[in-house]
Amino acid sequence: xxxxxxxxxxxxxxxxxxxxxxxxxxxxxxxxxxxxxxxxxxxxxxxxxxxxxxxxxxxxxxxxxxxxxxxxxxxxxxxxxxxxxxxxxxxxxxxxxxxxxxxxxxxxxxxxxxxxxxxxxxxxxxxxxxxxxxxxxxxxx
Amino acid sequence: xxxxxxxxxxxxxxxxxxxxxxxxxxxxxxxxxxxxxxxxxxxxxxxxxxxxxxxxxxxxxxxxxxxxxxxxxxxxxxxxxxxxxxxxxxxxxxxxxxxxxxxxxxxxxxxxxxxxxxxxxxxxxxxxxxxxxxxxxxxxxxxxxxxxxxxxxxxxxxxxxxxxxxxxxxxxxxxxxxxxxxxxxxxxxxxxxxxxxxxxxxxxxxxxxxxxxxxxxxxxxxxxxxxxxxxxxxxxxxxxxxxxxxxxxxxxxxxxxxxxxxxxxxxxxxxxxxxxxxxxxxxxxxxxxxxxxxxxxxxxxxxxxxxxxxxxxxxxxxxxxxxxxxxxxxxxxxxxxxxxxxxxxxxxxxxxxxxxxxxxxxxxxxxxxxxxxxxxxxxxxxxxxxxxxxxxxxxxxxxxxxxxxxxxx
Numbered sequence: 335x336x337x338x339x340x341x342x343x344x345x346x347x348x349x350x351x352x353x354x355x356x357x358x359x360x361x362x363x364x365x366x367x368x369x370x371x372x373x374x375x376x377x378x379x380x381x382x383x384x385x386x387x388x389x390x391x392x393x394x395x396x397x398x399x400x401x402x403x404x405x406x407x408x409x410x411x412x413x414x415x416x417x418x419x420x421x422x423x424x425x426x427x428x429x430x431x432x433x434x435x436x437x438x439x440x441x442x443x444x445x446x447x448x449x450x451x452x453x454x455x456x457x458x459x460x461x462x463x464x465x466x467x468x469x470x471x472x473x474x475x
Numbered sequence: 476x477x478x479x480x481x482x483x484x485x486x487x488x489x490x491x492x493x494x495x496x497x498x499x500x501x502x503x504x505x506x507x508x509x510x511x512x513x514x515x516x517x518x519x520x521x522x523x524x525x526x527x528x529x530x531x532x533x534x535x536x537x538x539x540x541x542x543x544x545x546x547x548x549x550x551x552x553x554x555x556x557x558x559x560x561x562x563x564x565x566x567x568x569x570x571x572x573x574x575x576x577x578x579x580x581x582x583x584x585x586x587x588x589x590x591x592x593x594x595x596x597x598x599x600x601x602x603x604x605x606x607x608x609x610x611x612x613x614x615x616x617x618x619x620x621x622x623x624x625x626x627x628x629x630x631x632x633x634x635x636x637x638x639x640x641x642x643x644x645x646x647x648x649x650x651x652x653x654x655x656x657x658x659x660x661x662x663x664x665x666x667x668x669x670x671x672x673x674x675x676x677x678x679x680x681x682x683x684x685x686x687x688x689x690x691x692x693x694x695x696x697x698x699x700x701x702x703x704x705x706x707x708x709x710x711x712x713x714x715x716x717x718x719x720x721x722x723x724x725x726x727x728x729x730x731x732x733x734x735x736x737x738x739x740x741x742x743x744x745x746x747x748x749x750x751x752x753x754x755x756x757x758x759x760x761x762x763x764x765x766x767x768x769x770x771x772x773x774x775x776x777x778x779x780x781x782x783x784x785x786x787x788x789x790x791x792x793x794x795x796x797x798x799x800x801x802x803x804x805x806x807x808x809x810x811x812x813x814x815x816x817x818x819x820x821x822x823x824x825x826x827x828x829x830x831x832x833x834x835x836x837x838x839x840x841x842x843x844x845x846x847x848x849x850x851x852x853x854x855x856x857x858x859x860x861x862x863x864x865x866x867x868x869x870x871x872x873x874x875x876x877x878x879x880x881x882x883x884x
Contacts, residue, residue: 355843361846362840365875366882394710408855461642 338365338406341418342389350416366409367402386419390457403458404437417454421446431452476566476813477516477658479783483560484548485518486511489846496835498804500816500827501849502872503839508847509817512839513664513783514538516815519561519573520662528575528587537685537783539665543577543585550845556603558590566656599639600791658813661779665772667789672764673756674738690764691740691756693771693778695720701774702768706803708770711795712763716745716752732757740767761790774805781813788820793874797869800826804834821869824877829854829868836868 337359341347347366354364406412424433430453434445455463479490487508493499501509517536521528530540540546547559563571574590607626608617617623626632663683671676671686679688697705709715721739726732731741732755742759744752756764769787772778787794800823807814816823827834829852836852858866871877 360842361882362842362878366881367875367876405871405874405876408858409852409871410878411853 335359335412336363336365336411338367338410338412338415339403339418340367340389340402342385342420344399345417346420365406367406368413371449386423389417389419403462418475419450419454421450477563478566479564480512480516481560482512482515484556485515485559485561486546486548486594487841487847488512488515489548489550489844491846491848491850492853493837495813495815496818497833498807498827499835500800500818500823501837501839502818502824502877504881505819507839507841507879509839510539510664510785510797511847513815513817513851514562515559515784516783517662517664518570518575518814519563522561522575522589523571523575523656524660526590530584535681535685536662537666537681537683537785540583542583543587544580546649547577551878553844561564562654563659565658567655567824569655571659572653592838599635627796646663658781662781662783663779663833664783664785665767666785669761669764669790670765672738672761672768674740675757676735676737679737687764690739690768690771690836691720694718694720694740694767696777697775700818704728704774705767705770708766709797711766714744714746715763716743717743718767726753726755731755731769737788737842739750755802762792762795765790766795769799769804773780773803773810776810780811783815783817786816786818786819786820788823791820793820793822793869796820796822797825799827800824802826804828804831808833809850821872824872825863827868830859836877840878850878861884 335357337354339347339350339352351361351364355361362432378440403415406415414430421429421433423429434442434449436442439445476497477495479492479494480486481490483490487512491512493512501512503509516536517538518528518533521532521536521538525532534541535762544555547555549555557576559573559575561573561575563569571797575587576590577585577587579585602625608620612620624680657751663685665685665687667692668686671680672690673689674688674691678686680686681688684690684693693792694702694705706717711716719741721727721741724739731753736755736757738756740756742756742763744754746752769784772782772784787800791799803814806812818824824836827836829836838850840848840850840851842848854862862868868877873881
């Protein structure tokens, strides 16, 4: 299986890579899309690296909102694209939604998951909703 | 034409199969094993051509020679295999299997031997002995058994043996004249060196001309049509008016070159004064030497039908790489050549039409165990009308979407 990863930071990519290794996915079948492929030495400093805004930028692309997704599927022959969002950072990172109430809410995880899925789908103009599943990595602080 | 190659236990290649086209380009990060693929083919070609394989023969084919214990795959945590295995399949479905074993794994000058597979005559004898001998008895006792002697001396046995010998002879005779044998026999890996192309004696190291040593003589040996075709490519170099061979080396005495270069190849510049516009190979820019070498290799009938070029982009402008590659693909078809090419220059990819099944691009990478693996890069039909406009292979590679990049940064 070939996998492309859009993550907030390089450390997150490595964590996801190691999780995938447990599923017998070889590192040579993984493409780190974000942040490694976006910048070159002449690029302006990007304050969004390591934030959810950076992931948003990678999903929406530089010229076309589908750019990185399209490239990963069309040319890297990716079977899936993993998008990593750290929901523990919602308050600090200006997410466009509020976290659901956690206390006494047995559906907390499901509700949060749905909010994130809807957010990513909106970035991708709902292009991949029919064909892709989302795996969420909820990283605890 | 060679259709596929399976390589086992050679350098970084533990086990890999590559389905080949006519022009095959391999890309990947440094040290991923691209050149090892070219060398594995060379190793097997030596095994099919020579009865004894030694370091010198391997070197003249363009193979980097190390001590055998390093040429046989060596991966941490695994048991080392004793032999290198290489299998070829040709488009007429003929196959060649090579199993290579060193006499001394720790001696860089060790000779290698090709292990023989059981031929039909081997099997005939084995079956006969299994049926007619008794291992519990001594060798002399077995040999002197009356029954065994009777069988060996019977006319039926002699007739069967004769049939087996004739069959085996036929097979060997047929193979030595096959196209497959000739294709492999002449295979070389070219890795050009500018000083060799210039004919500087200290850099004339190979009689096969794998570093470009024989450029002048390759051009001198072209027939009229071949020369005409080669000269039709002078437009590749903006300043180039013409090139020619100074057969008697007279220009040397007119101050056109120092006495160092052995090359008789000269160039005429169209932008300079006519009385002073001739350059020797010693003085000309390196790009023109590389271009002429590759084109001659493709056009000439006297060069191998099947060969490899390692790092084809050396000394070439990216834009030129793109057009040179397109012409190489065209010439390979026209002159029935098959090529293996490695490159680190993305512009080479823009000269490949990957919708043509004869033109193939491969990503070469090392997996988590360190094994070299290849993956053919196919383009989906959906993007056919957008290639060049929206998508360029060179950009896709540098942006990482073809793989074949380092992930360490």
